[in-house]
Amino acid sequence: MILRAISFNKEIYNAPLKKQEGKAEMNIELYIPPSDIPQNISSGYIKDKDILFITFDYSMQEKPKKLFEKNNISFFIGASSSKPLRIEICNLSKQAINRVRLTHIIKHDLSNLIGSEIEELTNLRKRTNLEYADEVLKENAEELALSFS
Amino acid sequence: MKKFLILINGLCLLVLTLISQLDSFKASQNTGIQKIVGFADSYKIWIITAAAIYIFFYTLWPRWLKPHKQKKELIQELLTRINGELFSGNDNEHRITLFEEITWVRAFLRNYWYFIYHLGIRGKRLLYLRWPKYGRYLIINSRCGRRFKKSSTMFRVEMDKEEQCEGIVGYIWHTGLSVHIPNLPDISDIDFSTCRSERNLSQNQRTKVRKYMREGNIPEFRLLRKIHRRSRHFYGTVIDKNEKTWGVLLVDSTANADPFSEEVRKRFNSFALTIGQIIQMEV
Known part of the structure; x- marks a missing residue:
């Protein structure tokens, strides 16, 4: 298994939230808190188990909680903040998935699953963390899929 | 000794x-x-x-x-360092505060301690007569600033009810995000020790005060009176411990221009991470 660190655009996290979620009467800019900004994102493929995993490393550790397990994709988030911690995509060889298809899975299938979870969330921090995760995954799907061989 | x-x-x-x-x-x-x-x-x-x-x-x-004495000393040093590095040590205009959450019982006892403390100060003692509403509160843990290092002011917070969170620090705690609020109206010229209600203010002052309260998330005039320094610019972020929000690291400024540029915010965030790690440490 080779762990592959990806070079993602950290500036995404330094920009204010797109939608102005704050109180209408307050002149306000909201940002993701520093403890929810990943320091590293890496991916790897475990041949024996036929699992591709994507991990997000942070300076502050948090207990993981499973957000969903659908279509061979498991998504683990921080129990309190909902920051993405680990994504596992199983049965890649079994289903004869190639790298192009895997990129599509990360870009679209995973994004749809995250999107449906976001809809149910009311907590701003949790929602924002998942929205940013979706954006980062979409932007770096090709690079993340490179770990699969 | x-x-x-x-x-x-x-x-x-x-x-x-x-x-x-x-x-x-x-x-x-x-x-x-x-x-x-x-x-x-x-x-x-x-x-x-x-x-x-x-x-x-x-x-x-x-x-x-004092089980966390050393931790607190370390945090105090860091707050001084933030002020030195980001604001050229100007602790008169810029104040850095670490707030921590406390229970209602502690807030209740604290309120009446400050009632006794303010007994001799006319116009102040009545502020502490009414007991605090039930809920959790944010109080100062450590502060770097020239004045009001220890303050009686408490801000009510409630995880699921935004309208019950008081002040900008309460708003940050509620959202769980980093928040930048610049350019609140300048109300430093108003002497709040002599006016018990909004009625005592002139029309012009009242307009400014109402805007300040709205933008500063201050629901009651009484709370505004309790706040010692009414700053104009704020930037703060949450500090987590054991899977939940522990407190808020806030910097407030009375400067004329907003001092929180992107570079300042980035460097402040980096310090906030270090403070978060210290808070999380078991000493």
Whole structure:
């Protein structure tokens, strides 16, 4: 298994939230808190188990909680903040998935699953963390899929 | 004083050691030593008890009374460092505060402590007469600023009810995000010690104060009066501990121009991470 660190655009996290979620009467800019900004994102493929995993490393550790397990994709988030911690995509060889298809899975299938979870969330921090995760995954799907061989 | 206490502790340890070896001194021919040994032998139970109690309290008491003393000192140093690095040490205009969450019981006791404290100050004591509404509160843990290092002001917070969170610090705590609020109206010219309600303000002042309260998330005039320094620019972020929000790190400024550029915010965030890691440490 080779762990592959990806070079993602950290500036995404330094920009204010797109939608102005704050109180209408307050002149306000909201940002993701520093403890929810990943320091590293890496991916790897475990041949024996036929699992591709994507991990997000942070300076502050948090207990993981499973957000969903659908279509061979498991998504683990921080129990309190909902920051993405680990994504596992199983049965890649079994289903004869190639790298192009895997990129599509990360870009679209995973994004749809995250999107449906976001809809149910009311907590701003949790929602924002998942929205940013979706954006980062979409932007770096090709690079993340490179770990699969 | 500290050196004196250490000396006594050392003496107690020495006395305990000597008493444990009392029998070997009994054989001494020296009358002076024999007198001391006789005295120690008669009162050894009291001497041992006194020395043991002193050592016990000297070792454990400070850790019971102030278990996070060293952590707090470290955080205080860091806050001073933030001020030095990001705001050229100008602790008059820019103030950095670490707020921590407390329970209602502690807030209740604290409120009436400050009621007693303010008894002699006209116009202030009544602010603390009413007991705090039920909920959790944010109070100052550490602060770097020239004035009001210790403040009686508390901000109510409620995880699921945004309308019950008070002040910008309460708003940050509620959202769980980093929040930048610049350019609140300048109300530093208004003397709040003499006006008990909004009615005592002029029309112009009232407009400014209402805008300040709206943008500063201050629901009651009473809370605005309790706040000692009404800053104009704010930037803060949440600090987590054990899977939940522990407190808020906030910097507020009375400067004319908003000092929180992107670069300042980035560097402040980096310090906030370090403070978060210190808070999380088990010492």
